[in-house]
Amino acid sequence: MGALIEQLLEFIDRSPSPYHAVEAALARLGPSFSRLDERQAYALEPGGRYVVTRSGSSLVAVVLPQRLSAESRVLAIGAHTDSPTFRVKPQASYAKEGYLQFGVEVYGGPLFASWTDRDLGLAGRLWFRGDDPLAPESVLYHSRSPICRIPQLAIHLNREVNQKGLTLNAQTEMCPIWGIADDPGGEGALLEAICAETGRPQSDLLSFELVLCDTQPSARSGLSGEFLHAPRLDNLAMCFAALSALAASKASPTDLYLIALFDNEEVGSDSERGAGGNFLEVTVERLLHAGGLDLEGRHRIVRRSLFVSADMAHSVHPNFADKHEPRHMPVMNRGPVIKVNAQERYATTGFSAAVLRDLCRRAEIPHQWFVNRTDLGCGSTIGPMTAARMGIPTVDVGNAMLSMHSAREMAGAADVEYVDRLFAQLFSGQ
Numbered sequence: 397m398g399a400l401i402e403q404l405l406e407f408i409d410r411s412p413s414p415y416h417a418v419e420a421a422l423a424r425l426g427p428s429f430s431r432l433d434e435r436q437a438y439a440l441e442p443g444g445r446y447v448v449t450r451s452g453s454s455l456v457a458v459v460l461p462q463r464l465s466a467e468s469r470v471l472a473i474g475a476h477t478d479s480p481t482f483r484v485k486p487q488a489s490y491a492k493e494g495y496l497q498f499g500v501e502v503y504g505g506p507l508f509a510s511w512t513d514r515d516l517g518l519a520g521r522l523w524f525r526g527d528d529p530l531a532p533e534s535v536l537y538h539s540r541s542p543i544c545r546i547p548q549l550a551i552h553l554n555r556e557v558n559q560k561g562l563t564l565n566a567q568t569e570m571c572p573i574w575g576i577a578d579d580p581g582g583e584g585a586l587l588e589a590i591c592a593e594t595g596r597p598q599s600d601l602l603s604f605e606l607v608l609c610d611t612q613p614s615a616r617s618g619l620s621g622e623f624l625h626a627p628r629l630d631n632l633a634m635c636f637a638a639l640s641a642l643a644a645s646k647a648s649p650t651d652l653y654l655i656a657l658f659d660n661e662e663v664g665s666d667s668e669r670g671a672g673g674n675f676l677e678v679t680v681e682r683l684l685h686a687g688g689l690d691l692e693g694r695h696r697i698v699r700r701s702l703f704v705s706a707d708m709a710h711s712v713h714p715n716f717a718d719k720h721e722p723r724h725m726p727v728m729n730r731g732p733v734i735k736v737n738a739q740e741r742y743a744t745t746g747f748s749a750a751v752l753r754d755l756c757r758r759a760e761i762p763h764q765w766f767v768n769r770t771d772l773g774c775g776s777t778i779g780p781m782t783a784a785r786m787g788i789p790t791v792d793v794g795n796a797m798l799s800m801h802s803a804r805e806m807a808g809a810a811d812v813e814y815v816d817r818l819f820a821q822l823f824s825g826q
């Protein structure tokens with residue numbers, strides 16, 4: 397179990413942006429998975445292992461059965477590669493009051509206060525001029541060392557902060573400091589320095605997507621190592637579990653095993669690369685078509701399939717227990733959490749919950765239930781939209797965690813193995 401946890405923490409540290417997460421995912425899958433290109437025809441072998449990426453930040457990987465037919469099933473796990481953070485604006489850098497700063501947009505729903513007073517770096521992708529204007533050359537970038545900080549105001553200048561809470565304006569009070577301004581009207585050379593690290597001149601830079609990332613390595617904690625402290629556990633922990641299970645799976649005689657890792661879940665999923673887009677639908681359609689199935693065969697398969705929407709779940713917070721539904725309070729290290737919501741914010745149905753509970757029983761792991769307090773609004777996942785788009789019975793499940801959407805989150809170490817066993821059970825087809 398120790399080795400699996402070390403691999404998870406390394407995976408998280410290698411994945412400061414969705415682009416890096418997909419690179420780390422390809423490495424986790426290994427060379428037995430052949431790359432497919434959406435722009436090319438798919439030529440598939442029975443029992444083959446394939447992976448296709450979209451925009452470099454979403455990924456679908458499959459292990460095909462020995463014999464695909466209208467009697468086959470798609471057994472699938474979905475998760476998301478993105479996490480709440482702050483994204484650098486296109487014309488970001490400026491001088492203010494003697495300091496160099498840059499402007500950031502909020503990405504998703506981060507806990508603002510958790511991003512203050514941390515050793516922050518930048519990560520993402522840069523696009524440079526190439527031979528073809530429709531195919532600019534792109535380079536991954538990760539600063540690794542700290543290059544900026546969002547300092548809190550000293551308590552002497554904000555005396556009531558502990559009583560009234562830290563409120564921060566996204567436009568004016570979350571701008572990182574990255575240097576000292578020599579020229580009061582200047583903007584510094586942030587992009588020049590970043591381009592220099594990639595070995596390309598700034599004059600070739602066309603655009604970029606860069607996000608703030610914490611540079612502190614992930615860690616195990618607790619006297620017995622029972623906890624994990626890391627950024628982006630939501631939802632890289634579930635991406636990792638899905639990848640590990642698929643990489644370890646063997647081709648089924650009849651079932652197609654699939655994982656789908658999407659970008660843009662934290663901002664609503666409605667994008668070219670998000671779960672609200674057509675990536676999964678088109679990919680499944682093309683895989684089944686290339687496998688020789690006609691339209692009726694493809695629709696028959698979908699209705700006997702299962703999609704596990706894997707996303708981290710809320711553990712009860714002992715300091716704020718009244719925020720939780722009294723008889724549905726998940727605790728870390730007590731197994732995966734099945735999420736239920738009558739307003740369909742989660743896709744779990746009576747049927748899909750029954751399937752998942754029986755998979756837990758067969759995998760010999762515990763499980764828990766989560767229901768939001770009825771008088772509080774509920775979060776959501778890629779589950780409902782995937783269920784609606786694909787017509788596949790879907791269950792929402794994930795490991796319990798605390799500090800969700802903080803720059804540094806917390807989860808349970810034992811749950812890493814429990815969910816690994818659950819997903820291995822799914823990909824055994826039993």
Ligand SMILES: [Zn+2]
Pocket residue numbers: 476630631707708
């Ligand atoms: Zn999530």
